[in-house]
Amino acid sequence: MELSRKIAQIRKQKGLTQEQLADRANLTVRTIQRIESGASAPRAFTLKTLATALEVNFDELIDPAPADNQIQTDPDKDIDFLKTLCLSCFSYLIIPFIHFLIPLALLHKTGNLNREITAFARKIIRQQIFWKVITCLTLLLTLAYNLLSAYYIGKGYQVHYLWPFFIMYFLNGFLILQRWRQINGMRPDLQRLA
Structure with missing residues (x-):
């Protein structure tokens, strides 16, 4: 009330x-x-x-905060929020190491989201954190391979660092676009819940 x-x-x-x-x-x-x-x-x-x-x-x-399952939100606004959050993940192109802080700040700034929207937003942010960790590990493995091949083989085949870097960047762009498609598919479910 x-x-x-x-x-x-x-x-x-x-x-x-x-x-x-x-x-x-x-x-x-x-x-x-x-x-x-x-x-x-x-x-x-x-x-x-x-x-x-x-x-x-x-x-x-004073009114207590409603329970998560009682929060009434507008499905269109929820979809718009998730799309904005998803698009903010493209900040990895400019700020590659801490880009996930931008969608995290958006999530914390926006209040009163229902449980399903919050869970999906957190899933998007976790995906970006995992991508960052895997990208760093891939670059470290490339370095280890290059060092080992130079030490044991001599002038063996060296993997250029830009190859795994660009592969991981294109992979992340693809993953973000996949999430975007999932968000578009959520509209009927959210309208049913409203």
Whole structure:
């Protein structure tokens, strides 16, 4: 329930008019009207004053965060968010070592996502972290191969470092595009859940 409706409901249950509540809370009637209509969001001090005037606990007055499975979101906004998150993964082309921090920041900045959207977003971020680790390991293995072949064989065949580098970069681009296609396929499922 919205805070404005909750305050109005508690006031009516206590049998108070807006004027009486305003007198008890030492606020103006206009302030009470604006809060109950949802035109203004009260500050914490005002909420504490209202809780005292209504004789309820401050924690009961403020709305608790809904459970993950009760969060109502717009499927189109969820799809747009996932697409933005997916596109932000292409930052590996510019910032190859810490690019996964950009989609991670987007996820933390966006609140109130349902469980399915959050899980999919985390899966995208984990994929980028795994890609980074595998890319580094591939380059280290290339170095080890080149050192061993130079030491034991002499002028044996050396693998150029750009080959595994470009292969891994193209692979990541392909993986990001695969996730993009998965996101487009999620739209009917999200609309069914809404």
